[in-house]
Amino acid sequence: MDEHLIAPRLGRRGFLKRAGVVGATLPIASGLIVSACYNDPSGQKAKATAVPPAKPASTHGGGTAATSQAEDWQTIDADHKKGVEDFLKNQTTPITKGKGMQALTPRVENGVKIFDLTLDEVDWEVAPGQIEKARGYNGQVPGPTIRATEGDTVRINVKNNLTASSSVHWHGLYVPNNQDGVPYVTQDPIQPGKTFTYEFTLRNQGSHMYHSHHDSSDQVNRGLLGAFIVDPKDRSTYPRYDKEVILIMNDSLLGFTLNGKSFPATDAIAAKKGERLLVRWMNEGMMYHPMHLHGMTMEVFQRDGYPISPPYKCDTIDVPPGNRFDCIIECTEAGLWAFHCHVLSHAENKAGFFGLVTVLVVT
Amino acid sequence: MDEHLIAPRLGRRGFLKRAGVVGATLPIASGLIVSACYNDPSGQKAKATAVPPAKPASTHGGGTAATSQAEDWQTIDADHKKGVEDFLKNQTTPITKGKGMQALTPRVENGVKIFDLTLDEVDWEVAPGQIEKARGYNGQVPGPTIRATEGDTVRINVKNNLTASSSVHWHGLYVPNNQDGVPYVTQDPIQPGKTFTYEFTLRNQGSHMYHSHHDSSDQVNRGLLGAFIVDPKDRSTYPRYDKEVILIMNDSLLGFTLNGKSFPATDAIAAKKGERLLVRWMNEGMMYHPMHLHGMTMEVFQRDGYPISPPYKCDTIDVPPGNRFDCIIECTEAGLWAFHCHVLSHAENKAGFFGLVTVLVVT
């Protein structure tokens, strides 16, 4: 009998049981409550197979290249399974400490939106047990998300608590030259213990970034980066969307990370069937990451805050380092859809998925 | 006297003689009979030069980086020459065993097109003498090409003869979630000795792919991949073309390969002057390969099965891993036109061309 015909009989319960989440629902990162809708097509046969208990998958999230071919297939399978289970668990109970990209609320003085950033040395848990010597804004990797509207004047106070100098570049924003944040070209670096204040008016909408521009191969790769969203003043021509997510890729000193975490510690993305999901892609790494969405399509409509005319559709989007691409996903297909870098060595090894992997859950 | 003025005097015969194919015509991969039209511009002088006989070019196709600068130029030249000669020879008499991407004919039952795939361990000859421990569908690398039409329902029986579990992801296709082929997310892996059957209706036309989605850094890179072409139901808006070729790039465990082979074992591409050639590019590797066509232009009209509007022209096309780009080449220029990756270390070393190199022959 064709195995896929068996699947609907076991259905969701069988999977959730093995995933250790029977009876639970999965509160997904965005706050939406979803339940896994995986149908296990070979569930009954799997029960009859002598799969050994998943051993501790010590390399999960470590980004280590594929190990010896000699590893037996049962171990490979069990490690893969445990990774997916951990990922599902992470959607209800975080499996790592620390959460980046928290919204940063400004205070307003005389019409100026004031944001406070600190630069901190931080122990950052990228994946369970993988704690790295990172540097973050406000203790977060990536730093808190700054958000304002075209035409706003913003002031950003930057306090340097590092043992190194730094500076902040507002990547993509039109700013006065002396606010551009390039040491010895537009300013002196901000020395340890010092504060520097940037102030400018937001002239161009879009998905932008901020990051260190000093010793940047080290500082950006260790976490000194964040999203800077400038909402358009006039939304009349902006695509309609129901919810949004920012996805920032990085790839060196902290390993392969999506929003500062490596699978299985990444957040799933949740949407209801029929919703239009806006994804803001940002590459702050040193490599190329063609991100592949299973089952659906991305319609790419903006690059670096400028329209792509006409928008183009694809299932694999490549965002070069320094670029930002905005796309809309029409969430027409229900299910758990893998969403990962198609440079496969950034996404999977013999211990299972790791790095630049998440799942789009459409319910 | 200018050397290029001498060339027409020697003409095609001189070249073919040195290539060891005088009197022969070259049946090119597509089945078209062509004859080489190279005019050797410095033929007469070459005869007077003490070029040593080509020594065995042991690194041909091996993908080894450039060796010592100390190697003498005559050896470099002779090795380069031998590589081109071997390539030309390969167009009449295959110089390696094994041919991937053979058309897979379905049987039809109750209106369903049924394809049978096996997963096999296979010794794959990438270049002469370079035999790799590969994995292939139906013993082929890349696997057989699956082809059907938008609206068709297909059933694919997958028998796993490997010593490892696997799964098949239908890359680019809209499928029900439980047919998507991601172990522990949408199904259990197909264990050694087991069979799994996928079934779905083809909803979106285009140049798509199928490949393993389990331990994929290993399995895809060792050959578990193939093309899945979905012809449009309505061809009224599809560009006109006279012939087509699929070009799949891969770049790691088997070396740099074009359709599973490394130069000089690659197939030439043949067209008649005036023909419109459709090229379907697919990158199943982990690197970027900006493929450069000499002498003519590619008009890129589709990405991942979606229209590029308007199409754009280029002579170097970059297809990120996971993407598929379709283009039309207007074959207006007669001759042998090199067609290769412009990351030069993927295409040439001191032993000559290797890897991602072929020739477009327009007669």
Add this chain to the structure above:
Amino acid sequence: MDEHLIAPRLGRRGFLKRAGVVGATLPIASGLIVSACYNDPSGQKAKATAVPPAKPASTHGGGTAATSQAEDWQTIDADHKKGVEDFLKNQTTPITKGKGMQALTPRVENGVKIFDLTLDEVDWEVAPGQIEKARGYNGQVPGPTIRATEGDTVRINVKNNLTASSSVHWHGLYVPNNQDGVPYVTQDPIQPGKTFTYEFTLRNQGSHMYHSHHDSSDQVNRGLLGAFIVDPKDRSTYPRYDKEVILIMNDSLLGFTLNGKSFPATDAIAAKKGERLLVRWMNEGMMYHPMHLHGMTMEVFQRDGYPISPPYKCDTIDVPPGNRFDCIIECTEAGLWAFHCHVLSHAENKAGFFGLVTVLVVT
């Protein structure tokens, strides 16, 4: 007090003093005289800080990856500062020997534009003190810029003074097959001491290239490349621009270079406020270089000599190896704007900026 409020008080003089150029103006590469307009936001405080004198930054331009984290921040800062000072100095007094891409004036005989190229072994100073065993056309890296107009017939005499064979491929140009420059496919290689003459009529306008097509992983990476600009016969649809610059990237045997030099030996780009600057990007390397412009936007209108319709805007442009992209920068913002590869390891290490870095100076 906020440091950025202090900045205007010190102004330009403070910066120029520390940059060692007080009283001087900076003749920028294009011949335009500009003066640095940097406002040092933390100048006064910097005076009070015990910054040690800049030690010799021995790794400047060497492309070495980031060194030990243990290096103290004052040393890092001083090295960074010295790099920028050297770069500014380079705009008045070249800090390296040798200048590539000099215009090559043809002589005209019977309506044919004749260019003479020699292939030479050359010691090329990439950055101060970093002298590499290079190969250049007419002793230059990149070779001299060839320029003619659509419809022109050109003859190029190529004299090989190397200890290796070579050939010249006219990358992007429509040429007769026997002028295409691929050894053993369209011609024999040009042996040491020999001369070969190419002749063809320019059929397609655009930003094209010429480079070795023999042992090219070695020869192109060691400098045998140059720009070949074909001006359109009909300029009626060509974008208006006030000045232009060609930027050629390379990245292996000579390190990371922009027009043959590594920061701080790169040329700044100068424009007057309001000017439209045409940048012709060419990637002759083996890597991807997403070049990021601070403070302004690039409008990309041509790829490989073909129109991009409509042009797209971005602040980070990615030109794959072998491609050429042409863009217009509206120089609306005054100041010194960093312009660099956003693969940060191609642009900065603990010793400061190096490699693919320059500055756009708008006055």
